[in-house]
Amino acid sequence: MNINKYRTGFFGIFLFFTYTPLTSWADNSWVNDIQTSNEVAITMEDVVKKVSNENYSVYANALRVYQARENIQFARMNLLPKLNLWRLAGVAVDTVLGNYASSLNLVGDIAPFLVPANWFRFEAAKILYNAEKEGYRALWANELMTAKALYVHLLLDQSLLDHIKQNQKELNALLQIVKLRELLGGAPQGASRDIEVQLLALKEDARQLQVLLSEEESLLSYMMGFDAEKTVVPVAISMPKIESMLPLEYEDFIFRAVDSSPEVRQFDHLIAATDTVRREVFYSFLGTSNMSRGVAGGIFDNIPIQDGLGFGAPASMRIASAQKEILKVQRTGIEETLKRHLKLLVNQYNLDLESYSNLKQRVALTQATKEQLHDRLSLGQEVEMLSLIEASRNHIQADTAFFAIQFRFITNEDKLARLIFHGDYSKQPVVVESLKRRN
Amino acid sequence: MYHFNQFHKTVSGIFFFIGVTIGLAPNGNAGTIQNRLKTANLLRMTAKQQGEIVPYRQEQFKALKAYFSEMNGFANDLKESSNYSWQFNNAVSWEDMSALCSELFFVKSEWQNIVKRCTRNNFFLCAEEVKTYPETVSAIREMLATKQQKRFDETPSCQAVFAEL
Secondary structure (H helix, E strand, C coil), X not given: XXXXXXXXXXXXXXXXXHCCCHHHHHHCHHHHCCCCCCEEEECHHHHHHHHHHHCHHHHHHHHXXXXXXXXXXXXXXXXXXXXXXXXXXXXXXXXXXXXXXXXXXXXXXXXXXXXXXXXXXXXXXXXXXXXHHHXXXXXXXXXXXXXXXXXXXXXXXXXXXXXXXXXXHHHHHHHHXXXXXXXXXXXXXXXXXXXXXXXHHHHHHHXXXXXXXXXXXXXXXXXXXXXXXXXXXXXXXXXXXXXXXXCCCHHHHHHHHHHCCHHHHHHHHHHHHHHHHHHHHHCHXXXXXXXXXXXXXXXXXXXXXXXXXXXXXXXXXXXXXXXXXXXXXXXXXXXXXXXXXXXXXXXXXXXXXXXXXXXXXXXXXXXXXXXXXXXXXHCCCCCCHHHHHHHHHHHHHXXXXXXXXXXXXXXXXXXXXXXXXXXXHHCCCCCXXXXXXXX | CHHHHHHHHHHHXXXXXXXXXXHHCCXXXXXXXXXXXXXXXXXHHHXXXXXXXXXXXXXXXXXXXXXXXXXXXXXHHHHHXXXXXXXXXXXXXXXXXXXXXXXXXXCHHHHHHHHHXXXXXXXXCCCHHHHCHHHHHHHHHHCCCHHHHHHHHHCHHHHHHHCCC
16 A cells, blocks of 8 residues: 555656646747748738738739729720721722712711710729629638638647647656556556557547648648748737627627628629610610620620610510619628628627636636646545546647637637628728739 | 991900809809708718617618718818819808818717727727728818818817817
8 A cells, every 4th residue: 555655656746747737739839940941930910911912813803803994994995986997998989889878887986976885885884893893802801811710720720739749748648657557556457558549549630630730721821822832830819808808799780791791882883784784775776885894794795785776675675674683682692691691600709708708617627627636646645547537638628629719719700800891801902003013 | 446346345245244154153063062061961960869879770870871971972072173172162261160060070079989889899880981080081171271271270169070178
């Protein structure tokens, strides 16, 4: 019995010296490790800046907005006379042959401003440019939100990996003790096998996390416009003061979410553009326009317009009206989707607020249990090894859940900000001219 | 001589007619300015009334947006058109500055209360124009001529827009 007590004390001291506080896993010390020349430390501000300026999809969309803007200029210039030598020659020949009426065909060339359809296309180009701008803003915000969420996930997964490594260290120390006690008769046979199984499971978790981390890092690096050779290393972010936050109400957010939504605004513009198509059909007896409506005007391409006012005009008008109705329905659909998404986010936010204090308490309690067992061990008292393993595992699980909820809270907060275009999202995405200047 | 007099009379008559026409014709822009100021005042009163009802819901948010967006649009129009800003200065010079400021703007404390009611945790729930109101008012003030700016700065009800008195 005395030998057993002596042995327990020895194990306790051994464990005391090998034990490292778990709080160290959250401080992102890995960022300070020696970085190779291909590693780039990034902050959240860098993410906002780089995604806005160098993301491939954002840049491509900025160019589409540029095209839509140039389309206005094209439509404006299309109202001025143009020279088509072959047509002019054809009219000249016709006139010589006595067909004077054919010179009227030149109206579209000499006085295109007399063709109302050209004016409607010009008006449509202006509206569609605004629609394209809203589409660009939505895409930019989505890319930014995804990149920011990836950044937070990277931090969380890296923290989890550090946590697992710490856990492995602790279990390895325990394994040595339990093996010794199995040999000397202080622990039941097979206790070390349980720990080994746990260690193998942890090893597998770590491997899977490393795969996930490299995938997330690669995607974030791509979204920020880095070369494939570069590896991004996110710097730790400060945690929000969740205790001081109040629960949110869904009704508070509806107005802003719908009012600031570029998706809804884009459809408003498209609906307004439908009227120009209807007028184009109505005035088709004064000629049609062969000008393209540009990148955003594709949805109107399937509306047939007769070259002159014919019996097909009423059907054409009905098709245009139906197109308007389709757009209105789609707008309503988007509004409803936004509201539902908002409702889910607010619920999640409030649930996280409620869970936060519970999880904080759980961390404190499991920490206390674990410390108590370690204290008893260091004082030479009898401690059941399996209880110690269980206590260690409980604390790690509680710690993981606590950190996960904080990261989830940050992500959800950002999703809400995206939905109401607040914070980083209240800025306007950069225009193509400033992007070109930089390149 | 007769021909010269006749010509002189005719030309004078044309100029007189043009002068009378221009003088008597309602000035479109000035009219627009007056109407706009009236509209802004009405929107401000509605926004003030709705701004007191908490928690804010659709009606309150819409009323606030209507006023603050109108002011923002007004500032943009003044910035974009020198003619419009001249018309505004012209209209302001005939107005009582004290009455104009209290009819057109929210005082700082009122705006701060609205901003507080528009904020939940880290989120701003009203229209973005509500947040940028001080910049809007500064932009409108900057579009005033030096003399009018001086009048603006010396009028207590205008000062209250920027600082608590």
